[in-house]
Amino acid sequence: MSGGKNEVAIVGAGMTKFVRRAQETPKELAFEAVRMALDSAEMTLDDIDCVIQGTAPDAFDGIHMKGEYLCDGSGGWQKPYSRGYVGGGTGVFAPIQGWYHIASGMFETALVVCEEKMSTFQPHPQGAFLTIFDNMTERPLKPNLLWIFALEMNRYMSTYGLQIKDIAPVSVKNKNNALKHPAAQLGKEITLEQVLNSEVLAWPVLREMVSPTSDGACAVILANKKRAKKITQKPVWISGVGWNLDTAYWTNRDLAYPQYVENAARMAYKMADIREPKKEINIVEPYDPFAYKECHHLEGLQLADRGKAPQLAIDGVTLRTGNMPSCPSGGLLGVGNPIAAAGLMKVCELFWQLRGEAGERQVPGKPKYGLAQAWGDLMQVGTVLVVSN
Amino acid sequence: MSNSVAIVGVGYTPTRKLTPEVSYKEMIYEACVRAYHDANLASHRDIDGFISCAEDFLEGTSIFDEYTPDQLGGIQKPMHTISGDTLLGLATAVMNIRTGLQQLVVVEAHSKASNIKTLDAILHYATDPILTRPLHLNPHFIAGLEMQRFLDISKNTLEQCAEVVVKNKRNALKNDLSTYGTRLTTREVLSSEPTSTPLTQLQHAEPTDGAIVFVLASSKIAKKMNRTPVWIKGCGWISDAPSLETRDWNRCAYAALSAQMAYRQAGIRNPKKQIDFFEIDDTFSYKELEHLEALGIYETGKSGKALLQGALDPDGKTPTNVSGGSLGMGHVLEATGGFRTLEIVKQLRAEAGPRQLDKVKTGLAFSWRGLPTTSGVTMIYSQKGA
Amino acid sequence: MRMNLEGTSLKREDIDSKRVLTTRFRSNAFYAWDTGRGIGRYLQGLKAGEIWGTHCDTCNRTVVPPRIFCERCMKNQVSWVKLQDTGIINTFSICYVNWDASRVEEPHLPAVIEIDGASQGHGILHVLDEVNPKDLKIGMKVKAVWKRPEERNADITDILYWKPY
Numbered sequence: 001m002s003g004g005k006n007e008v009a010i011v012g013a014g015m016t017k018f019v020r021r022a023q024e025t026p027k028e029l030a031f032e033a034v035r036m037a038l039d040s041a042e043m044t045l046d047d048i049d050c051v052i053q054g055t056a057p058d059a060f061d062g063i064h065m066k067g068e069y070l071c072d073g074s075g076g077w078q079k080p081y082s083r084g085y086v087g088g089g090t091g092v093f094a095p096i097q098g099w100y101h102i103a104s105g106m107f108e109t110a111l112v113v114c115e116e117k118m119s120t121f122q123p124h125p126q127g128a129f130l131t132i133f134d135n136m137t138e139r140p141l142k143p144n145l146l147w148i149f150a151l152e153m154n155r156y157m158s159t160y161g162l163q164i165k166d167i168a169p170v171s172v173k174n175k176n177n178a179l180k181h182p183a184a185q186l187g188k189e190i191t192l193e194q195v196l197n198s199e200v201l202a203w204p205v206l207r208e209m210v211s212p213t214s215d216g217a218c219a220v221i222l223a224n225k226k227r228a229k230k231i232t233q234k235p236v237w238i239s240g241v242g243w244n245l246d247t248a249y250w251t252n253r254d255l256a257y258p259q260y261v262e263n264a265a266r267m268a269y270k271m272a273d274i275r276e277p278k279k280e281i282n283i284v285e286p287y288d289p290f291a292y293k294e295c296h297h298l299e300g301l302q303l304a305d306r307g308k309a310p311q312l313a314i315d316g317v318t319l320r321t322g323n324m325p326s327c328p329s330g331g332l333l334g335v336g337n338p339i340a341a342a343g344l345m346k347v348c349e350l351f352w353q354l355r356g357e358a359g360e361r362q363v364p365g366k367p368k369y370g371l372a373q374a375w376g377d378l379m380q381v382g383t384v385l386v387v388s389n
Numbered sequence: 390m391s392n393s394v395a396i397v398g399v400g401y402t403p404t405r406k407l408t409p410e411v412s413y414k415e416m417i418y419e420a421c422v423r424a425y426h427d428a429n430l431a432s433h434r435d436i437d438g439f440i441s442c443a444e445d446f447l448e449g450t451s452i453f454d455e456y457t458p459d460q461l462g463g464i465q466k467p468m469h470t471i472s473g474d475t476l477l478g479l480a481t482a483v484m485n486i487r488t489g490l491q492q493l494v495v496v497e498a499h500s501k502a503s504n505i506k507t508l509d510a511i512l513h514y515a516t517d518p519i520l521t522r523p524l525h526l527n528p529h530f531i532a533g534l535e536m537q538r539f540l541d542i543s544k545n546t547l548e549q550c551a552e553v554v555v556k557n558k559r560n561a562l563k564n565d566l567s568t569y570g571t572r573l574t575t576r577e578v579l580s581s582e583p584t585s586t587p588l589t590q591l592q593h594a595e596p597t598d599g600a601i602v603f604v605l606a607s608s609k610i611a612k613k614m615n616r617t618p619v620w621i622k623g624c625g626w627i628s629d630a631p632s633l634e635t636r637d638w639n640r641c642a643y644a645a646l647s648a649q650m651a652y653r654q655a656g657i658r659n660p661k662k663q664i665d666f667f668e669i670d671d672t673f674s675y676k677e678l679e680h681l682e683a684l685g686i687y688e689t690g691k692s693g694k695a696l697l698q699g700a701l702d703p704d705g706k707t708p709t710n711v712s713g714g715s716l717g718m719g720h721v722l723e724a725t726g727g728f729r730t731l732e733i734v735k736q737l738r739a740e741a742g743p744r745q746l747d748k749v750k751t752g753l754a755f756s757w758r759g760l761p762t763t764s765g766v767t768m769i770y771s772q773k774g775a
Numbered sequence: 776m777r778m779n780l781e782g783t784s785l786k787r788e789d790i791d792s793k794r795v796l797t798t799r800f801r802s803n804a805f806y807a808w809d810t811g812r813g814i815g816r817y818l819q820g821l822k823a824g825e826i827w828g829t830h831c832d833t834c835n836r837t838v839v840p841p842r843i844f845c846e847r848c849m850k851n852q853v854s855w856v857k858l859q860d861t862g863i864i865n866t867f868s869i870c871y872v873n874w875d876a877s878r879v880e881e882p883h884l885p886a887v888i889e890i891d892g893a894s895q896g897h898g899i900l901h902v903l904d905e906v907n908p909k910d911l912k913i914g915m916k917v918k919a920v921w922k923r924p925e926e927r928n929a930d931i932t933d934i935l936y937w938k939p940y
Contacts, residue, residue: 138931147870204868255887
């Protein structure tokens with residue numbers, strides 16, 4: 001048993017570019033991310049004991065049992081291979097799965113791969129989301145994905161007396177951060193005014209406050225303590241893991257606050273011995289498919305008081321140069337949102353940041369603890385990973 | 390394995406062709422309540438983690454894991470879905486418990502196959518979209534290819550495959566859960582409607598509805614919870630090549646390698662001697678023989694003869710699918726490995742009634758994920774703990 | 776660290792001009808879901824122009840959509856309660872895009888509506904109409920507008936929409 005803090009480390013990471021429509025097949029995207037991760041750790045597939053695949057709905061790629069299809073592209077051939085699944089939360093959950101594979105004592109190394117190819121679905125990946133709603137009580141209304149986020153954002157704003165202009169700075173920050181990410185799909189210099197003047201998609205959600213649909217893949221390599229120290233001088237340790245799923249009856253829930261994110265965060269903090277997250281977490285990658293979600297999640301993660309997270313972006317606290325950089329990668333709003341791969345991208349970012357390898361994106365100071373979080377399903381799942389150097 | 394993990398509770402609904410009286414949530418709830426009662430659980434709030442085994446296209450819902458927590462009492466708890474057979478869910482629970490992070494974990498799987506109106510089209514959807522799908526073949530052709538090759542290499546015969554069907558459907562007559570128990574002759578099996586030759590209709594397990602829920606516990610609390618915990622001594626899972634072009638048609642690597650992994654953990658050197666009975670995948674007739682040989686219970690080409698000599702019967706040396714298997718109970722999609730495990734739990738607890746085997750201590754369950762996959766999971770269960 | 780990233784971006788023209796090859800496939804996945812006892816009765820109620828919820832006797836909570844077991848206490852001690860066809864807006868959106876991302880002329884007005892008679896905070900997803908989007912407010916009282924009885928189908932769309940009253 002090695003389920004305690006800092007027994008499993010991330011020793012390698014890789015990713016593809018995130019693009020609107022990739023020429024590569026899903027298997028090829030997975031392969032490219034895996035190859036880069038293996039190269040970065042100077043390892044080969046022979047060094048890998050087990051493989052974990054994370055990928056969101058089968059409907060995107062149009063392949064039933066997509067995990068099985070992706071097996072060889074992900075390096076899973078003739079290995080213990082499995083696919084776990086928590087919708088949009090998958091990207092941060094997959095490395096948690098890798099963690100328990102190793103922490104169980106059954107494996108020494110694990111390869112974690114997340115891939116998403118949304119462009120396969122025609123005419124628009126949005127359509128694949130129609131079938132996430134309850135088959136008997138909701139789907140006949142032909143809901144689209146924007147509905148539920150707009151509904152949640154509105155409830156969040158009205159509960160705390162916030163306005164769209166209070167939340168828009170998150171978009172400005174993340175899209176500008178993404179300018180320095182070589183994989184980014186949507187990095188751009190954008191002003192607050194441009195965000196606020198962008199097209200209304202589903203009020204209160206504006207065009208520039210939504211992440212794009214994307215194709216892409218990410219991979220990380222995990223190892224137990226003994227192996228990690230041989231593989232690299234700069235392992236990034238997994239200090240805490242947490243995951244939590246709330247009820248499917250989302251219309252019976254308080255949409256203003258993500259209790260499940262708090263539950264997942266508390267689980268991870270307990271394992272990591274973090275008592276004062278606001279002081280101890282130096283760099284955070286919360287899930288930001290929509291601008292308000294970054295705020296929502298910072299509050300659930302106990303990194304901001306309820307209703308106060310928007311002020312952090314306004315005050316510059318969450319800028320790359322601020323006290324608690326949030327989404328220094330550029331986040332989903334800037335780098336792109338190939339669902340599961342986007343979550344793992346956040347873990348890759350922490351890996352590079354904590355090793356001081358983030359290049360132009362490197363946050364100042366010497367960050368010690370980083371946190372990545374993802375979220376999904378019908379606004380009901382939180383997955384949290386705390387890492388440290 | 391050190392840090393042993395045990396099954397301390399199981400609940401299920403009978404496998405049935407149709408279940409119009411319940412929604413999938415209601416069906417799972419029924420199985421869940423029974424499992425928690427079986428495990429002597431004071432409250433569902435004591436459970437540390439939940440795992441559901443499901444796949445979107447079998448449910449007709451994208452991101453199906455959204456709908457998994459309520460009927461298990463899993464709201465606001467660590468819960469996730471595994472895209473795989475129940476056995477992969479059980480292996481996942483074992484890992485979670487062995488980290489020390491969780492003591493009590495629930496695993497759920499179900500099938501509402503009767504609600505799927507185009508199952509073959511969905512299986513077709515699992516084949517390679519560029520290389521295989523444009524051929525517009527019913528995906529069962531892959532089983533036909535596999536069977537043809539298996540018979541050619543192993544020299545097992547068509548009649549022996551038909552005998553698997555006869556045996557399993559006969560065994561099912563003693564299982565009150567089963568739906569497809571009947572007495573048949575090999576001639577009837579072979580002369581049933583051809584599907585993808587050499588397969589005939591009676592050599593396919595029929596898609597069936599059912600739900601199953603397991604409660605797993607660490608060794609620390611297992612003995613307190615249940616008089617007769619069933620210990621998981623080994624679990625192995627392997628995926629071979631997914632595409633038809635790259636797989637090795639001569640060898641069932643997913644079964645062989647997953648078994649080796651499980652045997653290693655369980656300290657098993659001679660599976661035929663050390664394991665008392667087998668509940669293994671028989672989605673198609675030939676699969677039972679192919680899997681028995683790959684698991685190392687019989688040498689290549691020897692399982693068919695052993696079957697004819699009665700070795701796989703309940704009173705034989707290597708009783709196989711005493712429950713009736715999927716051919717006798719129906720194929721419950723991702724719950725299939727769960728129902729194989731259920732039989733082992735019943736036998737090891739001496740609760741199998743008219744099917745009870747004498748002096749069984751160790752059982753093996755093996756699941757295959759079905760067409761067109763090459764993924765398999767082996768589990769070793771025992772009466773004896775760590 | 777220098778990163779050499781793979782991934783080739785395609786544009787619409789690359790596909791239209793056949794610079795890259797594509798394959799097309801339309802899925803043929805069809806289902807007929809068993810509604811079971813809880814949702815089955817809910818949908819039958821809609822056909823009769825009624826909204827039914829269930830009350831958990833243990834938790835003293837009335838929920839909608841109804842279920843025959845309570846996900847909090849996991850007991851099945853529930854009783855059926857006929858709710859009002861009125862409620863208040865818990866939250867709403869003014870949506871200008873269709874499910875396939877195309878623009879709509881008249882915005883859709885989805886909302887979570889807390890149903891009168893259910894416990895506080897318990898609502899359903901539906902749509903609003905007969906209202907100027909600018910006038911919408913959280914907390915506004917709304918009433919169901921039903922299809923004519925002969926047009927109802929035991930479906931959530933038996934309620935056409937909700938309007939302020």
